[in-house]
Every structure is written in structure tokens, then in C-alpha cells.
Amino acid sequence: MSSLQDGLVRLEDARALLNVFLLLDAPDLCHISVVDKHRHAFEMAESAWCQLCEVTWQSKSARFHLTPELARHLAMSSKAATWREHYMQALLDGHRQNLRPEELNTLRWAFNFTPSAGGRGSASMQFVEFRAAAAGGATGHLIMKGYPPLPYELIEDGTVLDIANFPPHYVRRLDTWEWEITNDNVTFASCFNDDVQYSDRGFLQVTVDDVMEQAGGLVVRGDAEQLLRRGGALPPNIVLLRLLHSVLRGEMGSEGE
Numbered sequence: 001m002s003s004l005q006d007g008l009v010r011l012e013d014a015r016a017l018l019n020v021f022l023l024l025d026a027p028d029l030c031h032i033s034v035v036d037k038h039r040h041a042f043e044m045a046e047s048a049w050c051q052l053c054e055v056t057w058q059s060k061s062a063r064f065h066l067t068p069e070l071a072r073h074l075a076m077s078s079k080a081a082t083w084r085e086h087y088m089q090a091l092l093d094g095h096r097q098n099l100r101p102e103e104l105n106t107l108r109w110a111f112n113f114t115p116s117a118g119g120r121g122s123a124s125m126q127f128v129e130f131r132a133a134a135a136g137g138a139t140g141h142l143i144m145k146g147y148p149p150l151p152y153e154l155i156e157d158g159t160v161l162d163i164a165n166f167p168p169h170y171v172r173r174l175d176t177w178e179w180e181i182t183n184d185n186v187t188f189a190s191c192f193n194d195d196v197q198y199s200d201r202g203f204l205q206v207t208v209d210d211v212m213e214q215a216g217g218l219v220v221r222g223d224a225e226q227l228l229r230r231g232g233a234l235p236p237n238i239v240l241l242r243l244l245h246s247v248l249r250g251e252m253g254s255e256g257e
Contacts, residue, residue, distance in 0.1 A: 049083035057090065061176040063192040064090070094177045098158035101138040104130045107179070107190040111144060115202040115210045117185035122204050127194070161188075174198070 054066040064070075074086055081089075111128045113119035130152060132140040141149035142163055150164045161169040161181050169188070172180045176197060181188040189198035196203075202210040208225055 046083050049087055053083055053087050053090070056087070060094070061178045061192050061197065062195060064094075064177055095173070097171070097173050099154065099161075099171045099179055099181075100158055101132065101154055102136045103179070103190075104138075104154055104161075105132045105136070105140070108193060110189050110191055110196045110198065110203075112187055112201075112203050114185055114187065115206045119202050119206065121202060121206045125196070125203065128188070 050066075057064045057066050074081070109128050109130065110125055112121075112125040118124065126145055128142060128144040130140060131143055131149075132138075138154040140152060142152050143149055152161060152163045154161050159171045161171060163169060167183045167185070169181045169183045169186070172182070174180055174189075178192075178198070179188075179190040180198065180200075182201070187198075187201050187203055189196065189203065191197065199205070208221060212221065
């Protein structure tokens, strides 16, 4: 076989191997990385890891999408890191549940009330700012329309946010790798630029089911639909009746114990 033919065979073998690598998931690629020591196979596996990063991150918030800018940033910030390492590091960070103070200060945050507290979907949503007292600090002031600056503190290793004298707000990581901060009355959701993808708790659109749940069974579906057509929060009498029912259920439960 001539050297040209030999080279073409090796090229076809390499293309076939690359096509196989591109079909593998992360565990399979890890197994290949352990058993294969050939440089050309490692380089092909790196291409597969890069594709896996792109596909996985595409399902997350737009801030994590593998754009040319992000690829350049990864290359400059850690020249020795492989795409496999980038994938593993991103996966670990995506499962992190404690919000860092610098993330609270620098991310874009949208705010809304729940329907029971007066939220009207996108009509009552606003963007707010957590302004740190010192760079990267866990304390500062929440800046939002309709309120004076409200003091806040991120506590419990970044899992609880205290704001003024309001009930505690609890931090949760979303499947998109964005953040949710909530109590019974309000929701904060991090987002990329002004692109709010969060839709739970009546954040962008109040549904009939939201109203039914928030009313605690004190309104029928027809009344809930009429309420949504009119706009606005639950009527004060419904809120008071729900509170009274909660108190009475609590007392009856304690008597039965």
C-alpha cells in the first residue's frame, strides 16, 4: 500500500473515531480518557467534550451559553484547562446551592409579589438592585421602586437572605442555573440582561390556578377567572378569611393533639 493510501486510511479511521466520540456522553468520555493514552484520540475526545459543553450549556440560562466570547474567556482565564475540566467545573458550580455575595451584587434581579400579596404578573414586576455596603460584602441595601433603601444581609452560608424586618427569604438554585429567592409574599429571580425566564409563583402571568391556590379554596373558579379579567390582587376580605381559616385550623389541630 502506498504512503498516500496509508495516509487516507488513517484519516478515515480518525474521522470514524471522531464521529464515535461525538455520540458519547460524559461518563463514556471519562472511561475513554482513562484507558486511551494516544494523543490523537485525546484531541478528538476534547472536540467531543467541547460539543458536550455546548449542548449542555445551551439548555441553561443564556449567560452560560457557549458563545465565542465565553470560549475566549475560558481560554484566557485557564490556559491549561481542558474542555473536560470546563465541563466538570461548570457542572459542579451549577449544582451549588449557596449564593455568593458578589453574585447577589452583580447579577440582574427581577422582583415580584406573589398573587396573594398583590402580584399581577408582568404588570407588577420590576428590576431591583442589591447594593453592597462594601465590594463583595454580604450586607447592603436593596434598591427598588416604591420603597426606601432596605437593609439586607445574606446569611446561613448564602442560603437565607434577610431584608429589613420582613420574613426570611430562602435561596434556591434553578434548573437553568439561575437563582430564586423567595418567601410567602415575594420572589426575586436572577436573569440574563432583562430576559426574565422565571415563570413560577405567578411571576410573569397570574393563572386561575394561582388565584385558586392563593385563595385557599375560598373562591370558585368562575370568581377567580373574573378576578383575573379585572386585574389586581385578591380582595381584602378573601385575604382576611384565609388568615382566619388558617388560625382556626391551627387551633383545632392543637386541641386534637
